[in-house]
Amino acid sequence: MLTESQPHFRQPLLRTPFHERARSLSQLDSFIPWSGYTSVDVFTSVEQEYFAIRNASSLYDLTPMVKYRISGTDALRFLNRLTTRDLSKLAPGRVAYTVWCNDEGQLIDDGTVFCLAAGDYRLCTAEWQLDWLRASAIGFDVEIREVTDEIAALAVQGPTSCKLLKSIGLAGIERLKPFEHATLAMPRTSAAPIALQVSRTGFTGDLGYELWMSPTDAEPVWDALMEVGSTRGVRAIGSRALNMARIEAGFLLPRVDFVSAAHTLLPGTERSPLELGLGWLVDFGKGHFTGRRALLAEKARGPRRQLVGLDVAGQKPAHAALLYTSRSGTRQAGSVTSAIWSPTCKRNIALAIVDAVHATTGATLWADIYLNRELVWERRMVPARVVERPFYAPARRRATPPADF
Amino acid sequence: MSAAGGLRYDSLVIGGGHNGLVCAAYLARSGRRVLVLEAASQVGGAAVTREFAPGFRVSACAHLLHLMPPSIVRELSLDRQGLELAATDLPTTALDPEGEHLSLSLATDAVRALRSRCAADAAAYEEWQSLVARIAAALHPVLNITPPRLGTEDWRDRMALLGVGWRLRRLGRRDLRELLRIGGMCVHDLLEDRFRLPLLKGALALDAVLGTNYGPRSPGTVLSLLYRAAAAHGGGSFVQPAGGLGSLSEALARAAVAAGAEVRTGSIVERILVSDDRAAGVRLASGETISAATVISSADPKTTFLRLLGCEHLDAGFVRRVTQLRSRGLTAKLHLALARLPEFPGLDAAALGGRLLIAPSADYIERAYNYAKYDEFSSAPVLEVTLPTLADAALAPEGRHVLSAIVQYAPYTLAGGWSAQRQRFTELLIDTLARYSPDLRECVTASELLAPPDIEREFRISGGHWHHAELALDQFFMLRPVPGATQYRAPLAGLFLCGAGCHPGGGVMGLAGRNAAQALIREAA
Numbered sequence: 030m031l032t033e034s035q036p037h038f039r040q041p042l043l044r045t046p047f048h049e050r051a052r053s054l055s056q057l058d059s060f061i062p063w064s065g066y067t068s069v070d071v072f073t074s075v076e077q078e079y080f081a082i083r084n085a086s087s088l089y090d091l092t093p094m095v096k097y098r099i100s101g102t103d104a105l106r107f108l109n110r111l112t113t114r115d116l117s118k119l120a121p122g123r124v125a126y127t128v129w130c131n132d133e134g135q136l137i138d139d140g141t142v143f144c145l146a147a148g149d150y151r152l153c154t155a156e157w158q159l160d161w162l163r164a165s166a167i168g169f170d171v172e173i174r175e176v177t178d179e180i181a182a183l184a185v186q187g188p189t190s191c192k193l194l195k196s197i198g199l200a201g202i203e204r205l206k207p208f209e210h211a212t213l214a215m216p217r218t219s220a221a222p223i224a225l226q227v228s229r230t231g232f233t234g235d236l237g238y239e240l241w242m243s244p245t246d247a248e249p250v251w252d253a254l255m256e257v258g259s260t261r262g263v264r265a266i267g268s269r270a271l272n273m274a275r276i277e278a279g280f281l282l283p284r285v286d287f288v289s290a291a292h293t294l295l296p297g298t299e300r301s302p303l304e305l306g307l308g309w310l311v312d313f314g315k316g317h318f319t320g321r322r323a324l325l326a327e328k329a330r331g332p333r334r335q336l337v338g339l340d341v342a343g344q345k346p347a348h349a350a351l352l353y354t355s356r357s358g359t360r361q362a363g364s365v366t367s368a369i370w371s372p373t374c375k376r377n378i379a380l381a382i383v384d385a386v387h388a389t390t391g392a393t394l395w396a397d398i399y400l401n402r403e404l405v406w407e408r409r410m411v412p413a414r415v416v417e418r419p420f421y422a423p424a425r426r427r428a429t430p431p432a433d434f
Numbered sequence: 435m436s437a438a439g440g441l442r443y444d445s446l447v448i449g450g451g452h453n454g455l456v457c458a459a460y461l462a463r464s465g466r467r468v469l470v471l472e473a474a475s476q477v478g479g480a481a482v483t484r485e486f487a488p489g490f491r492v493s494a495c496a497h498l499l500h501l502m503p504p505s506i507v508r509e510l511s512l513d514r515q516g517l518e519l520a521a522t523d524l525p526t527t528a529l530d531p532e533g534e535h536l537s538l539s540l541a542t543d544a545v546r547a548l549r550s551r552c553a554a555d556a557a558a559y560e561e562w563q564s565l566v567a568r569i570a571a572a573l574h575p576v577l578n579i580t581p582p583r584l585g586t587e588d589w590r591d592r593m594a595l596l597g598v599g600w601r602l603r604r605l606g607r608r609d610l611r612e613l614l615r616i617g618g619m620c621v622h623d624l625l626e627d628r629f630r631l632p633l634l635k636g637a638l639a640l641d642a643v644l645g646t647n648y649g650p651r652s653p654g655t656v657l658s659l660l661y662r663a664a665a666a667h668g669g670g671s672f673v674q675p676a677g678g679l680g681s682l683s684e685a686l687a688r689a690a691v692a693a694g695a696e697v698r699t700g701s702i703v704e705r706i707l708v709s710d711d712r713a714a715g716v717r718l719a720s721g722e723t724i725s726a727a728t729v730i731s732s733a734d735p736k737t738t739f740l741r742l743l744g745c746e747h748l749d750a751g752f753v754r755r756v757t758q759l760r761s762r763g764l765t766a767k768l769h770l771a772l773a774r775l776p777e778f779p780g781l782d783a784a785a786l787g788g789r790l791l792i793a794p795s796a797d798y799i800e801r802a803y804n805y806a807k808y809d810e811f812s813s814a815p816v817l818e819v820t821l822p823t824l825a826d827a828a829l830a831p832e833g834r835h836v837l838s839a840i841v842q843y844a845p846y847t848l849a850g851g852w853s854a855q856r857q858r859f860t861e862l863l864i865d866t867l868a869r870y871s872p873d874l875r876e877c878v879t880a881s882e883l884l885a886p887p888d889i890e891r892e893f894r895i896s897g898g899h900w901h902h903a904e905l906a907l908d909q910f911f912m913l914r915p916v917p918g919a920t921q922y923r924a925p926l927a928g929l930f931l932c933g934a935g936c937h938p939g940g941g942v943m944g945l946a947g948r949n950a951a952q953a954l955i956r957e958a959a
Contacts, residue, residue, distance in 0.1 A: 132752055164750045322749075
């Protein structure tokens with residue numbers, strides 16, 4: 030019923046089909062591990078890469094994103110029991126962002142579900158889930174196959190990304206709406222066209238697409254994009270630049286903003302979707318799903334903590350800062366999980382987990398920031414205002430058709 | 435009292451085995467309208483008397499009543515409901531291949547006989563039995579409670595935990611220290627520490643592993659021995675109901691009906707119906723649906739959750755725990771129809787009517803167990819034998835007899851398959867018995883062997899385990915059957931469990947049924 034992918038232990042870190050191209054562009058040789066693959070952290074400079082996302086287009090290799098093909102008679106029933114959203118409305122050609130929880134209603138992971146055809150889905154997640162998927166498959170007629178290494182994936186994100194994709198010949202790309210996917214042909218002069226699955230999805234909060242292709246097509250697609258993009262400010266980017274964009278967009282990163290309940294050891298460190306502001310993904314009316322009864326109970330008594338956006342005074346990012354209720358720093362209110370100086374918002378922003386009582390928009394907390402000033406450490410207690418997320422949400426991310434540059 | 439919400443029944447009990455019937459009787463006594471749905475054509479589940487050869491009847495699984503507390507017999511007035519005892523205080527005798535059989539009684543002459551064979555063992559045996567009695571007295575009340583949960587704020591959980599602690603503390607320093615020392619041990623080590631006679635060690639080891647998936651060297655077997663003693667505390671003698679164990683079930687059914695419950699046989703429950711995330715009734719195989727405010731299942735946890743309820747109504751982690759519940763039986767049952775009473779040289783009439791143990795040493799049992807680990811059966815199997823017709827001639831035609839034996843070990847997934855091996859194994863069992871009764875073979879006119887897959891099929895017990903789920907430390911008390919369903923309550927509102935898969939387990943005790951009824955009544959209060 031279930032098959033596993035090739036054993037990862039044979040090669041500690043795999044290389045993605047884009048690896049050779051990435052390596053030739055990398056000036057820092059700064060690679061990090063991601064789900065068993067080498068992944069670029071920074072190519073040249075984080076700032077340049079970041080501005081490619083916001084002002085032109087960026088290429089980000091997301092092949093290591095763990096992918097599962099889920100099919101069978103019970104595929105929809107299985108996914109609806111697994112995740113918190115009602116996926117019965119998800120038609121072929123659509124993508125849904127969703128989360129799933131353990132029995133206690135604590136978040137295991139988030140991810141996207143692609144409906145490829147009736148009864149045929151692809152689930153993309155940050156971390157391996159096979160164990161949990163197998164447990165969830167007991168009693169369901171469903172086949173689950175890890176297809177991570179069968180699909181090369183490339184994110185093309187930025188205000189000019191639609192134009193860039195049109196320039197490599199993807200006709201009709203401008204009609205693709207957010208959370209839709211379609212298979213488009215990339216014509217080639219001396220070879221057969223490449224079938225590219227394109228989804229209008231991303232992790233930047235900007236206009237952007239994700240391309241899903243056979244590993245053998247990875248280099249030709251990369252080369253085509255780089256060729257037309259070379260005069261348009263297109264850049265390959267690493268995880269650090271992407272991280273800045275996703276904080277501005279208010280997206281959560283596993284192991285940074287929350288630890289999967291599958292990995293937490295200490296009691297109280299797991300997080301529920303209600304605490305993480307993902308309550309809108311939880312559909313209590315669709316029938317039973319794992320964690321539903323626990324989440325209903327949590328909803329009734331109110332979540333204990335809440336993820337919030339913070340606007341921090343000053344310019345120094347509040348990395349890992351403890352948050353207090355007053356300047357005196359006597360009563361802790363929570364702690365910062367992600368923080369940057371946002372170049373686009375020109376604000377010092379952060380994501381934080383705070384006790385639910387402090388989660389009201391407009392409330393002022395105090396961030397205890399440690400600064401390294403030429404090797405002299407200083408401590409600053411600065412006000413941090415609870416603000417709405419996302420910090421940055423340009424209208425172009427949803428415009429269909431997108432602007433034609 | 436009329437049923438809630440205009441429904442005809444307050445509670446449906448799935449399964450008319452002894453636990454289901456006990457539960458129904460107690461619920462009906464509390465004023466609820468209860469309907470028991472039994473799939474078979476007669477009540478009793480595995481506590482049933484049935485014909486296995488023309489004119490020969492026998493208790494199909496357990497053949498002696500040992501663990502049912504007198505309080506249940508009294509509270510449900512089972513004597514007035516027709517429960518008669520054909521024999522009480524049945525003796526236990528360890529059979530010796532050389533004919534030097536050993537009575538395990540604590541009666542004066544038996545102890546004297548043991549002393550003459552080994553004075554040290556006689557003293558050690560008395561001392562051991564007295565320690566077991568003290569521990570059993572301390573642990574016995576634990577069987578009557580809903581197991582507490584850890585880490586809750588519920589005062590009932592805390593009181594129950596305190597109660598367990600207090601009872602153990604009352605054992606006193608010496609006994610508590612000994613309990614903690616031996617509690618996790620294997621029975622083999624314990625017996626090596628205390629006794630010398632292989633026959634005595636074999637008999638005691640058999641009581642520790644009977645009905646389990648363990649051998650004497652398996653960890654936790656002292657616990658199962660003590661647990662059995664705790665369950666037997668307060669009653670404890672081996673009793674043979676007239677008409678077999680089925681009469682007990684019939685008396686329980688009459689008690690339930692007398693209290694106001696209805697009992698329907700031949701009603702196979704196919705599905706537990708769910709409405710608005712609550713158990714709302716059942717659908718029968720006939721297509722009929724019956725609604726009720728609560729559903730109580732005496733079926734085993736796997737059948738209840740995976741088959742009758744369905745995984746889609748449960749959380750994935752819970753379903754995984756249920757799937758991983760160890761519930762395969764390793765115990766078979768042999769029934770022989772005998773043309774006349776076979777001779778057992780060296781046994782007097784009283785001993786012959788009691789329990790006869792074929793387990794000449796602890797190592798003999800362990801060797802038999804070795805084969806079971808690899809899905810084979812041993813050529814030297816372990817048996818607990820009774821001849822029920824000695825006390826209850828009505829079970830067989832005039833002058834004929836029945837031999838009923840519990841057999842260890844009979845793997846569920848036997849190499850070669852049961853259909854191919856059944857006859858060979860039966861012959862082997864008869865040969866084993868013939869070592870103690872030379873003329874047995876010529877007396878046999880018919881035989882029946884119920885292997886775990888047969889028990890699974892006939893009694894609808896997933897895995898064919900008599901206790902529904904192995905009684906072991908990790909499936910015990912606060913962990914039984916699995917975390918998330920330990921208080922007779924399923925994760926789904928309105929659904930309860932009352933079978934042997936719950937605390938305190940099987941063995942024709944009825945306590946799971948009574949505890950479940952009390953938990954349900956308490957919850958409604």
